[in-house]
Amino acid sequence: xxxxxxxxxxxxxxxxxxxxxxxxxxxxxxxxxxxxxxxxxxxxxxxxxxxxxxxxxxxxxxxxxxxxxxxxxxxxxxxxxxxxxxxxxxxxxxxxxxxxxxxxxxxxxxxxxxxxxxxxxxxxxxxxxxxxxxxxxxxxxxxxxxxxxxxxxxxxxxxxxxxxxxxxxxxxxxxxxxxxxxxxxxxxxxxxxxxxxxxxxxxxxxxxxxxxxxxxxxxxxxxxxxxxxxxxxxxxxxxxxxxxxxxxxxxxxxxxxxxxxxxxxxxxxxxxxxxxxxxxxxxxxxxxxxxxxxxxxxxxxxxxxxxxxxxxxxxxxxxxxxxxxxxxxxxxxxxxxxxxxxxxxxxxxxxxxxxxxxxxxxxxxxxxxxxxxxxxxxxxxxxxxxxxxxxxxxxxxxxxxxxxxxxxxxxxxxxxxxxxxxxxxxxxxxxxxxxxxxxxxxxxxxxxxxxxxxxxxxxxxxxxxxxxxxxxxxxxxxxxxxxxxxxxxxxxxxxxxxxx
Numbered sequence: 001x002x003x004x005x006x007x008x009x010x011x012x013x014x015x016x017x018x019x020x021x022x023x024x025x026x027x028x029x030x031x032x033x034x035x036x037x038x039x040x041x042x043x044x045x046x047x048x049x050x051x052x053x054x055x056x057x058x059x060x061x062x063x064x065x066x067x068x069x070x071x072x073x074x075x076x077x078x079x080x081x082x083x084x085x086x087x088x089x090x091x092x093x094x095x096x097x098x099x100x101x102x103x104x105x106x107x108x109x110x111x112x113x114x115x116x117x118x119x120x121x122x123x124x125x126x127x128x129x130x131x132x133x134x135x136x137x138x139x140x141x142x143x144x145x146x147x148x149x150x151x152x153x154x155x156x157x158x159x160x161x162x163x164x165x166x167x168x169x170x171x172x173x174x175x176x177x178x179x180x181x182x183x184x185x186x187x188x189x190x191x192x193x194x195x196x197x198x199x200x201x202x203x204x205x206x207x208x209x210x211x212x213x214x215x216x217x218x219x220x221x222x223x224x225x226x227x228x229x230x231x232x233x234x235x236x237x238x239x240x241x242x243x244x245x246x247x248x249x250x251x252x253x254x255x256x257x258x259x260x261x262x263x264x265x266x267x268x269x270x271x272x273x274x275x276x277x278x279x280x281x282x283x284x285x286x287x288x289x290x291x292x293x294x295x296x297x298x299x300x301x302x303x304x305x306x307x308x309x310x311x312x313x314x315x316x317x318x319x320x321x322x323x324x325x326x327x328x329x330x331x332x333x334x335x336x337x338x339x340x341x342x343x344x345x346x347x348x349x350x351x352x353x354x355x356x357x358x359x360x361x362x363x364x365x366x367x368x369x370x371x372x373x374x375x376x377x378x379x380x381x382x383x384x385x386x387x388x389x390x391x392x393x394x395x396x397x398x399x400x401x402x403x404x405x406x407x408x409x410x411x412x413x414x415x416x417x418x419x420x421x422x423x424x425x426x427x428x429x430x431x432x433x434x435x436x437x438x439x440x441x442x443x444x445x446x447x448x449x450x451x452x453x454x455x456x457x458x459x460x461x462x463x464x465x466x467x468x469x470x471x472x473x474x475x476x477x478x479x480x481x482x483x484x485x486x487x488x489x490x491x492x493x494x495x496x497x498x499x500x
Contacts, residue, residue, distance in 0.1 A: 001257060001404045002087070002102040003027030004192075005210055006069040006172035006180050008230045009201040014063040016201070016214055017070040021051045023213040024206055026259055027102075028074030031086035035098045038065035040177040042098055046086040067180060067232060069172045071100035074406070085127045091134060094141040095149065096176035101129040102206055103168035103190045104404040106467060109475060111135060111164065132169060136161055140175070149178055151229045151237040158183055158227040162242040166467050168250070168403035168455075170222075172204055179231040180204070186242035187464050188224030189250050189403050189455050191264045194236075195219050202230050207262040221265050223247070246452040248464045252405060254444050255394045256302050256365045266448040270305055273365075275443035276393040277309030280435050284361070287433045288389055290314040294358040297321035299365075299376055300348070306393040307363035316361070321354040321380070344375045356384030366394035367427075367434075368407065370414030374427045381428075390429040395437045396420070399461040400473055407458050409477050 003024030007013045017034050032054040033046025045059045051072060071087040088098045105111065108128035115121040121134045139157035140149070147153065158181070168189035172182045182204045184192045194204045195211035195218045203211055208218045222228055225242025249265050250257075254272040262269050284290075293316050298307035300322055311318035325347055354360075360380055367373050373390060380388045396415030401407035410416045414423055424432035437459050445451055455464045 001027060001074050001190075001406070002100070003072040003206045003210070004069070004100040004102050004170060004172050005071075005203065005205040006100075006174070006182060007067065007201060007203045008180050008232065008234050009066045010199070010234070011066055011201070012064065013066055013068045013201075014060050016203075017063075017068050018051065018055055018060065019214045020203070020205060020210040021070045021072050023210045023259075024072050025051055027206060027257070028072035031073040031083075032071065033073075033086050033088050033100075034063055034068060034070040035088045035090075035174065036063045036065035036068035037174050037176060040096065042090065042096060042174070042176065044088065044090065044098070046083075046088065048083060048086060067174060069098065069100050069174055069180070071102075085125045085130075087127075087129055089127070089130045089133045091137045094137065094144065095178065097133065097137050097140070097173055099129065099133040099136065099171060099173040101132050102170045102192075102404065103185065104128060104402060104476075105132060105165060105169065106167035106402055106465060106472060106476065107165070108167075114164075128167075132165065132171065133173070135164055136171075136173065139164075149175070151231075151239075154178075154181055154229050155227055155237075155239040155241055158239075158241045162186060162225065166465055168465075170206065177232075179229055181227065181229050182222060183227040183241065184222045184224055186225040186245040187455065188245070188247045188265065189464070191249065191253060191258070192222045193218060193220065193264075194222060194228065200234050202234055202236060204228065204230075207258055207264065209259045209262040218263070247450070248453045248455050249451070250403060250405070251440065251444060251454040251456045252366075252394075252401070252458060255440075257405070260302070260305060265451065267444060268447065271447060272444045273302070273305035273393065274309045275447070276435060276440060277306035277363075278313060279439040279443045280306060280363075280391055280393055280433070281310050281313040282439075283433050283436065284310065284314065284391055288361070288431050290316055292359055292387075293361045293389065295319050295321075295354060296361045296363060297354060297380075298363050300324050303363045303365040303393055306365065310361075310363060310391070319354045321351050321360070321383075322348045322376075323351065324348055344372050345379065348376065348379070350379050350383045352383040354383075355380050357386055358384075359387040359389070360385045361389045361391060362429075363391050363393065365392070366397060367392050367414060367423075368397050369412055370423065370427055373414075373429075377427055377429045387430045388428075389431040389433070390424075390427060391433040393435055395435045395440055395459045396423070397458050399458050400477070401458045402463065402468055402473060402476055403455060403457070403465075405458070410473075 170192040195216035225245030
């Protein structure tokens with residue numbers, strides 16, 4: 001799960017790309033990169049780290065041009081610590097192409113072998129994004145052989161790309177001397193939208209907040225299976241390139257991943273979370289009578305809309321009981337010291353007066369591994385809570401995610417093969433209330449009746465691409481990012497609600 005952006009303008013775009021990546025920083029904090037195009041030459045800078053740390057003044061000065069793209073990376077395949085796997089990726093033929101990708105190819109292993117044996121192309125990393133770039137480059141070369149590259153040839157290439165790729169992908173690429181190409185997988189699993197500014201600049205980005213926050217007016221979402229080509233003059237060409245495309249966005253975008261001020265596929269993320277709080281209220285009432293709850297406290301930050309709606313409907317006071325430390329840095333391993341994992345207590349601090357002597361209902365957006373939830377429940381008890389109830393705005397996460405979210409293997413998921421009572425005992429709360437899967441789908445789906453459905457595979461085990469089985473999941477888990485022992489767990493799901 002990453003954040004991507006592309007821009008075609010008639011003015012320098014380096015600052016614009018930087019600003020857009022800052023607005024998408026919640027989608028990935030492991031690495032960042034920008035490529036700009038001046039005439040037919042690419043200028044690139046990418047490195048591990050947050051946007052503000054990767055780009056200094058000298059780096060920005062070295063990114064000239066009025067066309068460009070960028071990415072913030074959250075790795076779900078390959079090596080999380082490899083500078084080489086930071087995006088964008090580049091190939092020099094045909095024309096010169098750079099690419100950024102949000103999602104996860106489920107057939108990357110087979111494609112890598114195919115690229116080598118059939119297409120005679122070399123990939124140098126374990127990244128599925130490099131595989132995707134080489135597939136795209138090969139198909140563009142085939143479609144444009146002996147003829148100039150026009151939008152028709154670009155779309156013909158994308159049609160063949162769709163026939164080869166499986167999984168989730170929102171893609172932005174630049175073709176040197178020609179323009180910007182963006183396309184989205186035939187199920188619309190990962191988001192992608194486009195907008196325009198008053199001066200004619202065209203931007204495509206993962207979330208609408210990147211458009212609006214950088215002075216662009218949202219125009220529309222890029223449809224599942226659609227390719228959009230923007231030439232260097234800013235003319236927009238588009239074509240539906242995949243057969244039988246359906247709109248099944250990842251429901252976890254609305255539960256947790258996206259910013260609350262974004263609108264994805266016609267659905268306000270904030271309103272979706274309010275609706276989840278409304279349906280969660282019915283589940284809470286059936287488990288814990290409201291008169292036995294003194295206060296409702298969110299686990300910051302994505303759960304706040306659900307918690308406020310829940311408190312309103314139950315008539316129970318809403319309070320902030322946790323303060324988040326946004327400036328926790330690295331844990332340095334000094335000589336003679338052992339490895340020390342960061343504790344949740346370094347990232348959250350309690351306001352003890354909100355807990356002491358009270359029956360507290362904590363609200364989280366989701367529960368994945370359960371280790372963080374267990375520690376937070378204990379923090380509430382240590383602060384003097386008489387009883388600690390825990391409600392999740394999402395259903396139990398019982399299955400791995402294969403479409404670009406670093407959900408652990410099923411054995412690491414606290415809800416896998418456990419009853420709610422068994423999970424409650426592990427977490428240590430007095431009552432545990434989960435959202436219902438169908439209620440979650442109705443709550444969010446009601447905001448856009450034109451949706452064909454959702455990818456809710458981590459909750460219901462139904463993988464919309466239809467090509468996932470136990471063997472495929474095992475193979476992809478073998479390519480999950482490798483975390484070094486001396487590094488903290490930097491995945492977005494290591495501490496809930498890391499986004500806002």
